[in-house]
Amino acid sequence: MPALHDPLMIVTDLDGSLLDHHTYSWEAAEAWLARLKAADIPIVICSSKTAAEIEPLQRALDIVGAPFIAENGAIVKWQQQTPVAADRPSAKDYAAICKTLRQLREQDGFKFTGFADVTEKEVADWTGLTPRDAALAKTREGSESLIWRDTSEQFTAFQQALAAQQLELVQGGRFWHVMNQGRGKGAALDWLLTHYPPPGSGRWITIGLGDGPNDAPMLEKVDYAVVIKGYSKTGVTLKRQQHVFYSAGFGPEGWSEGLTHYIT
Template structure:
């Protein structure tokens, strides 16, 4: 079982995981944020949000000393003290938007590039300023799918011909370069940590959506947080003992997962209540 004294890297999704899906509150997770900070364990955000959005949240969460993964793995951003430039995986944003422009004639969808700040704010429940940050993209495009499911399969095929791929997040579909995922970025960052610190790290990942599955599969231990509005997700059965499915949603489920792996005595008491 894991402990707070282990060489541990923790990767976390935001919306629907560390943050409440609707209110974006992390109040239920604050006790664990305090514990991890006291133990000096890295908590690395891996989100579909942009670097501009995550940087602000990092400050509010007290996590600015750590790198983070943005746009579903399309970008890794390092803290200033690391003196390491941001890394982009896959196609850049201009290439993605250009490819999607040519697909509008065949499929019904709207991406962030097709909307203004006010429209994106309405889609996400953001303020116009927050929407502006969400539109500062580097390597992925969120979109609202307005066509049927049969067309979605054709859309995936059309994207593949452009060396692009599609993943489903909590609110949107996300178009990215082929091979881009939170899991790939997490593996790259874990290797970077190990080289930087000259020791092996154990990884624990927490997430709730389909776009989190590569992240959870890449980690040594995983917490699949119960999603508020989607069907239950599946992971390989070979992860027995290293995968925990939370009963609660959002930051309460996030904390429940850390209880299970890092405070096993408390987790057992909760299970019998």
């Protein structure tokens, strides 16, 4: 098991993991956050949230300077760095993704509602965020979040139409996310570990924590995985068998439970 003096990196989802699914509080994780910060262990947020949402959260959590992964892997960023679309300059940006979605809706009649289609108030109503935080959630760079409002048959056709445009759907805790193919949380973590070496020699020892299907690619990549009990109808399914811990608690309670299990 890893210890606090090892070159540890904590890679964590936010909603339903470090943050409570309903209240967005991290109070139950504060003791572990303090231990990790005291040991200079980077806490890498890996979330469907936007960079505009994550940066103030980093300040509130006192982890400014640590790398983060935003929009399910579309954006990798750390202090004084320009956002990098997972090192793939040919990837569609937000405007191009929204344009493609509008074209598919007009051509094939798909029924869905994306963040680009609604106001900040509507996003706040969907999520429970404040209007200010909803505005940050709409500040997108490399993916679109949407609610599917059509049939399962049309959903399959929608996936196929997206694939023809080099786009894919990723399921999150509340929304479906449309993003460039191969830009998920696992690919983004691979890129980060290549470009963000640990102090000294050797390699990072990674512990990943998440509660939703979109966390699975990240949880497959880390050395130690924590699957936090979640509210999604679709659970987290992993191919790996070793070094996987399933929490009994939800949100930050389960988050702390996982770290207590692994870190000596």
